[in-house]
Amino acid sequence: EKKVVLITGCSSGIGLSLAVRLASDPAKTFKVYATMRNLAKKERLLEFVKELHRDTLEILQMDVTDQQSILDAKEKVVEKRVDILVCNAGLGLMGPLEVQSLDSMRQILEVNLLGTIQTIQAFLAGMKAQGQGHILVTGSTGGLHGLPFNELYCASKFAIEGACESLAILLQHFNINMSLIECGPVNTDFLVNLQKAELEDLSVQQVDAKTFSLYEKYLQHCNSVFQNAAQDTEDIVKIFLTAIQSPSPAFRYFTNSVVEPPLTKLKAAQPDGIQYIKAMSKIVFSGEEK
Ligand code: NAD
Structure with a gap:
């Protein structure tokens, strides 16, 4: 029997690649429900899978900020169960905090945080009842340590860490991995796709000169x-x-094992936070005077 996988945010990027890979698995191990907010964007995914995977791939509409659309997609899963849920949909928001509108701040939390939680919520009872499952979430190193000019993005991804870690403690009693x-x-x-404040934006031009020049530096660093x-x-x-194939999956996987563990270790080694803040400032602003 195939493992039923449902993935959010499959019109591009990581979600698209994961859907393609799982749907084209040579052993046909998976039945993939690739979901996306806007079905008009399904052509890109279809180009990758061609006609080859009719029995292993289905594309469904799902906006993670819309509970009804999550429930509608869930209804369309013919197997009436999901073994592997991948919460991947997400957005970025970048710029000086002073220029962020309440709407854009709300949106990032709606998509990244509540969207992920709401999706998990919809499939949780089913997984508990079937006594097995694996929930995977596309996390970010911005969820493990702060990044300047990414306050809301990091807040959303830090929050995901808290929600998932909390759930993981409970879900092990149901044979559900996180x-x-x-x-x-x-x-x-x-x-x-991210909402980025541009240096040319009037609101950015109006921030103080020091923030402006540090933001300029940050954008160069980011590029x-x-x-x-x-x-x-x-x-x-x-x-x-x-992670999917492991008989006992870890809670955290780092995709870039060279860069990330040292920064995370640095932060963990010094809980007062001073060393991490200094180190990140040096990395991003390279020697800029305080
Ligand atoms: P991407 O922009 O190509 O993919 C994100 C997908 O989420 C898009 O297809 C977008 O349409 C979808 N999405 C946005 N709002 C949605 C909504 N309301 N409902 C359903 N789908 C929605 O970028 P990506 O890099 O593939 O991003 C995937 C995940 O990876 C995100 O959660 C992102 O935060 C995370 N991530 C990305 C990076 C990076 O550098 N690319 C780094 C760390 C983490």
Whole structure:
């Protein structure tokens, strides 16, 4: 019997790659429900899978901020169960905190935090009843340590850590595993889709000169990190597969084992936080005077 997988945010990036990989598994191990907010964007996914995987892939509409659309998608799962739930949909928000509107702050929390939680909620009772399951969430290193000019994004991803860790404690009593796949920069549409305050924006021009120049530095840093260190979605998909195939999956997987554990260790080693804050400032603003 196939493992039933449901993935959110499959119109691009990590979700799309994961759906394609699982649906084209040579052993046909998986039946994949690739969900996306806007079905008009399904062509890209279909291009990758061609006509080959009719029996292993179905595309469904699901907006993670809309409870009814989650329940409608759930109804359309013909097997009436989901073995592996992948909460992947997410958005970025970048810029000086002063310029962020309440609406854009609400939206990021709606999608990244409540969207993820609401999706898990919808499938939780089913997984508990069937006595098995695996919930995977696309986490971010921005959920493990703060990043300047990403306050709301980090807040949303830190919150995910808390929600998932809390659930994991309970769910082990139901034979349900919970795994966070912690990604650093990945080559996807993330940078295109994120809401970014531009240096040319009037609101950004109006912030104080020091914040403006630090934001300029941050944007350069961000570009160079994406150019030099971004992983491909295939690298991320490999880690998802490791987690999915493990008989006893870990709670956290790091996709970039070179960069991340040292920063996380640095933070953990010094709970007062001073060393991490200094180190990150140095990395991002390289030597800028306080
Ligand atoms: P992406 O923008 O290509 O993919 C995100 C997907 O989520 C998009 O297809 C988008 O349409 C979808 N989405 C947005 N709002 C939605 C909603 N309300 N309902 C359903 N779907 C919605 O970027 P990605 O990098 O593939 O992002 C996937 C996940 O990876 C996100 O949670 C993101 O935070 C996380 N992540 C990405 C990076 C990176 O550098 N790319 C780093 C760390 C974590």
